Amino acid sequence: MQKVVAVLGGGIGGLSACHHLSKSPNVSKIVLLERSGRCGGWLSSIRRDDGAVFEQGPRGVRPAGAVGRNTLNMVSELGLESEVLPVPKDHVASKNRFLYVKGQLHKMPSGPGGAVRTIPPFSRPIIQSVLKEILIRKGTEEDESVHAFVSRRLGSELADIAIDSLCRGVFAGDSRQLSVRSCFPPLYKAEQSRGSIVLGMLMGSGGGPKVVPSDLAKRASKESWTQWSLKRGIQAFPEAWEDTLKRQERVELHHHAKVKSLNMNGGGWEIKLDDGISLKADHVISTLPASELASVLPPAAQPLSEQLRSIATVTVAVVNLEYEGFILPVTGFGHLVPSSEDPGLLGVVYDSVPFPQHNRSGGLTTRLTVMMGGAWFEQTFGHPDSVTKQTLLDRATKAVNSHLGLNCQPVWSCVALLKNCIPQYHLGHWKRLEKMRQYISNHNLPLTLAGASYDGVSVNDVIFSGRTAAEGLTGKT
Ligand SMILES: Cc1cc2nc3c(=O)[nH]c(=O)nc-3n(C[C@H](O)[C@H](O)[C@H](O)COP(=O)(O)OP(=O)(O)OC[C@H]3O[C@@H](n4cnc5c(N)ncnc54)[C@H](O)[C@@H]3O)c2cc1C
Numbered sequence: 449m450q451k452v453v454a455v456l457g458g459g460i461g462g463l464s465a466c467h468h469l470s471k472s473p474n475v476s477k478i479v480l481l482e483r484s485g486r487c488g489g490w491l492s493s494i495r496r497d498d499g500a501v502f503e504q505g506p507r508g509v510r511p512a513g514a515v516g517r518n519t520l521n522m523v524s525e526l527g528l529e530s531e532v533l534p535v536p537k538d539h540v541a542s543k544n545r546f547l548y549v550k551g552q553l554h555k556m557p558s559g560p561g562g563a564v565r566t567i568p569p570f571s572r573p574i575i576q577s578v579l580k581e582i583l584i585r586k587g588t589e590e591d592e593s594v595h596a597f598v599s600r601r602l603g604s605e606l607a608d609i610a611i612d613s614l615c616r617g618v619f620a621g622d623s624r625q626l627s628v629r630s631c632f633p634p635l636y637k638a639e640q641s642r643g644s645i646v647l648g649m650l651m652g653s654g655g656g657p658k659v660v661p662s663d664l665a666k667r668a669s670k671e672s673w674t675q676w677s678l679k680r681g682i683q684a685f686p687e688a689w690e691d692t693l694k695r696q697e698r699v700e701l702h703h704h705a706k707v708k709s710l711n712m713n714g715g716g717w718e719i720k721l722d723d724g725i726s727l728k729a730d731h732v733i734s735t736l737p738a739s740e741l742a743s744v745l746p747p748a749a750q751p752l753s754e755q756l757r758s759i760a761t762v763t764v765a766v767v768n769l770e771y772e773g774f775i776l777p778v779t780g781f782g783h784l785v786p787s788s789e790d791p792g793l794l795g796v797v798y799d800s801v802p803f804p805q806h807n808r809s810g811g812l813t814t815r816l817t818v819m820m821g822g823a824w825f826e827q828t829f830g831h832p833d834s835v836t837k838q839t840l841l842d843r844a845t846k847a848v849n850s851h852l853g854l855n856c857q858p859v860w861s862c863v864a865l866l867k868n869c870i871p872q873y874h875l876g877h878w879k880r881l882e883k884m885r886q887y888i889s890n891h892n893l894p895l896t897l898a899g900a901s902y903d904g905v906s907v908n909d910v911i912f913s914g915r916t917a918a919e920g921l922t923g924k925t
C-alpha cells in the first residue's frame with residue numbers, strides 16, 4: 449500500500465528526508481511542515497546588496513567521509529556545482545587554526561613536524577602523549593565524558609586545552625559533560641576495536657556506510673578539499689533543495705505550518721497545526737528538535753517525551769563583524785578559546801580567509817564571526833531573553849581587539865541570538881537513543897526520529913540522518 453508521510457521540520461534534515469521519500473514508488477504523498485517562512489533551519493546567510501555574504505549558522509561543510517560525499521552528491525544533483533567555493537588542503541585556512549591561551553594566540557600543532565616539537569601552549573611534544581596512548585589499557589565504562597576519555601588516554605593537558613576547545617568549536621559544549629561515545633564515535637570505536645585511538649586511526653575501526661561519489665565528490669577528494677561553501681552563501685543549498693522539491697508532484701511543502709499536536713488515529717497520525725488545520729498521515733518523520741517533538745506528542749507517549757526532553761540544547765550568540773582593510777595579525781581558519789581562559793567566549797572565525805569571495809565587491813575588508821555562550825551562556829550573559837544585542841556586540845568587539853591585539857571598530861555588524869541551536873549529547877546519550885527507538889518499536893508507533901538531536905550535529909550527519917530515515921521506511925532507492 450502507498451503511504452502518506454508527513455515530515456516535520458524544514459531544516460536540512462527535513463529536506464533530505466523529503467528528497468529520499470520522493471524517490472520511492474511506495475509513497476503516495478509527502479507533506480513537509482515547517483513552522484517558519486522558509487526552509488533551511490540554522491542554515492542562514494545574510495546577503496548584502498554590495499555582494500558581501502555573512503553566515504549566521506554553518507559556514508563551511510566538510511567533504512570527507514561517506515556523509516561528506518553524500519552531501520556533495522546532493523549539491524551535484526541540485527545543479528549547484530558551479531556555485532561551490534572549495535578550500536583545498538594547502539590553503540592557509542586549512543593549515544592554520546589557533547588557540548587563545550593565557551592572553552596569546554598559538555597555532556595548533558599540525559603535521560609530523562608539529563607533533564615532535566614542544567609547541568606552546570603545550571608543555572611537551574604531542575608525540576609523547578600519542579606514543580604512550582598505545583600502552584594505555586582499554587576503558588571499561590559503557591560511556592565516558594570526552595574530557596575524562598582524553599585525560600585517561602592522552603593526558604590532562606591535551607584534554608584541558610585542545611579537547612575542551614574542540615568541543616566548544618563543534619558543540620559549543622562542555623567536554624566534561626559531553627559523551628565521547630556519541631560526540632566522537634570514531635574515538636570511542638577505535639578504543640573498543642583496537643584498544644587505542646592511535647591504532648584505531650592507523651588500522652581503521654571497520655564499518656561505516658558506503659556512498660558512491662559523484663564527479664564533484666571525486667573532485668573534492670582529488671583536490672583534497674577540507675571544506676566548501678557556496679557563492680551565494682550556504683543558504684543557497686536549502687533554497688535550491690526547496691525549489692527542486694516544490695516541482696515534485698507528490699510533495700506538498702507548507703511554510704508557516706507549526707505542528708501543535710500529534711495524535712494516533714487508526715494506524716496513523718492526526719496532525720494538528722497551530723492555525724487549527726489538521727491533516728492525516730500514515731507515518732511521521734520528525735526532524736524537529738527533540739524537546740519540540742516531546743511537546744507535540746500525545747500524553748500516552750509520555751515515557752518517550754521524557755527521554756526526548758532530556759536531550760539538552762545550548763544557545764549561541766553569533767556576531768558578524770566587518771572591518772575596513774586587512775586587520776588580522778595572523779591568517780587561518782580562526783581561533784578557539786578554552787573554557788579556562790574565558791568561558792563565555794567560544795571562538796572567532798576569520799571568515800574572509802577561507803572565503804574572500806564573500807567580501808563586498810571592490811575594496812579590502814576583513815569579515816569575522818565571534819561565537820559566544822553555548823554551555824556557558826546563562827552564567828555569562830544571564831537569561832537569553834534579557835540580554836541586549838548591544839551587550840553582545842560590545843563583548844564581541846572587545847574580544848576581537850584584545851585577542852588580536854587591535855584597536856579598531858567594525859564598519860558593519862550583525863548580532864543574532866540562536867536560541868537552543870545545538871543539541872548536547874551528554875553522557876549516556878546512546879542509552880537514551882536506544883530506549884526511545886525501543887519504545888517506538890515496542891508500541892508500533894509510525895514514527896522515525898531524524899535531525900541534529902540524535903546521531904550527529906554536522907550538516908553532513910543531519911542530511912544523512914534524513915536519508916536514513918526515509919530509506920528505513922521505504923527501502924533503499
Ligand atoms: C552557529 C552554528 C554554527 C554551525 N556550524 C556548522 C558548521 O560549520 N558545519 C556543520 O557541519 N554544521 C554546523 N552547524 C550545525 C548544523 O547547522 C545543524 O546541526 C543543522 O543545520 C541542523 O539541522 P536540522 O534539520 O536537524 O534542524 P534545524 O535546522 O533546527 O531544523 C528544524 C526545523 O524545524 C522547524 N520547526 C521547529 N519546531 C517546529 C514545529 N513545531 N512545527 C513545524 N516546524 C518546526 C524549525 O523552524 C526548523 O526549520 C552549526 C550550527 C549552528 C547553530
Ligand SMILES: C=Cc1c2[nH]c(c1C)Cc1[nH]c(c(CCC(=O)O)c1C)Cc1[nH]c(c(C)c1CCC(=O)O)Cc1[nH]c(c(C)c1C=C)C2
Binds near residue numbers: 614620795797
Ligand atoms: C566557536 C564556536 C563554533 C564554531 N563552529 C561551531 C561552533 C559551535 C559549529 C561547528 N563547527 C564545525 C561543525 C561540524 C563538525 C563536523 O563534524 O563537520 C560544527 C557543528 C566544524 C569545525 N569547526 C572547528 C572544528 C575543529 C570543526 C570540526 C571539523 C573540522 O576539523 O573541520 C573549529 C572551529 N570552530 C569555530 C572556530 C572559531 C574554530 C577554530 C578555529 C567556530
